[in-house]
Amino acid sequence: MKLIIGLGNYGIEYEKTRHNYGFMVIDAFQKENNFPEFNMDKDSNSLVSKENNIILIKPQTYMNNSGTAVRKIANFYKISNKDIIVVHDDADVNLGEIKIAEDRGSAGHNGVESIINELKTKEFTRLRMGINSEDPSYSEPISRGEGLEAIVLKNFSTSEQVIVDETIKKALQKLKELI
Numbered sequence: 001m002k003l004i005i006g007l008g009n010y011g012i013e014y015e016k017t018r019h020n021y022g023f024m025v026i027d028a029f030q031k032e033n034n035f036p037e038f039n040m041d042k043d044s045n046s047l048v049s050k051e052n053n054i055i056l057i058k059p060q061t062y063m064n065n066s067g068t069a070v071r072k073i074a075n076f077y078k079i080s081n082k083d084i085i086v087v088h089d090d091a092d093v094n095l096g097e098i099k100i101a102e103d104r105g106s107a108g109h110n111g112v113e114s115i116i117n118e119l120k121t122k123e124f125t126r127l128r129m130g131i132n133s134e135d136p137s138y139s140e141p142i143s144r145g146e147g148l149e150a151i152v153l154k155n156f157s158t159s160e161q162v163i164v165d166e167t168i169k170k171a172l173q174k175l176k177e178l179i
Helices: 018-032 063-077 110-119 148-152 158-178
Strands: 002-006 039-041 046-051 054-059 084-094 098-102 125-132
Touching: 002 018, 002 063, 018 054, 018 084, 018 125, 018 148, 018 158, 046 063, 054 063, 063 084, 063 110, 084 098, 084 110, 084 148, 084 158, 098 158, 125 158
Parallel strands: 002 054, 002 084, 084 125
Antiparallel strands: 039 046, 046 054, 098 125
């Protein structure tokens, strides 16, 4: 069984922010593969969609507490760490790029750090979705510009959204390969 986690923040005000890139990918995967609608699992405080041997989750705990939800779902379904895939935004990766990381630290991503702390391991796979942009609406690349917290809570610009939509298609292919 595979557990695929999209990281983000719940709430309409965060829906299109950079920090919700993981949710965007998971939503696209759910739709493309005709998974059932997401339902709330109160025990894990997550939106869950399950089809065959794949479970999709979107923790509703806010980013920094995502690990609690992941641990509860992984324990309930007895999913091994090697069968966990986390999809998240990454300010160290350029917009339009995806990097796969396995058995690596969080690199300062609080959602990933929460998962590492709760699972007590970093032995899982991550799809790192780049959000670092040269868009002229930002004075400089986001990883060096204003505070990271302010950046990840910004929406993608219209020109960036075109890149995001194409990158999500690539991410869906990469998820299929990882599964």
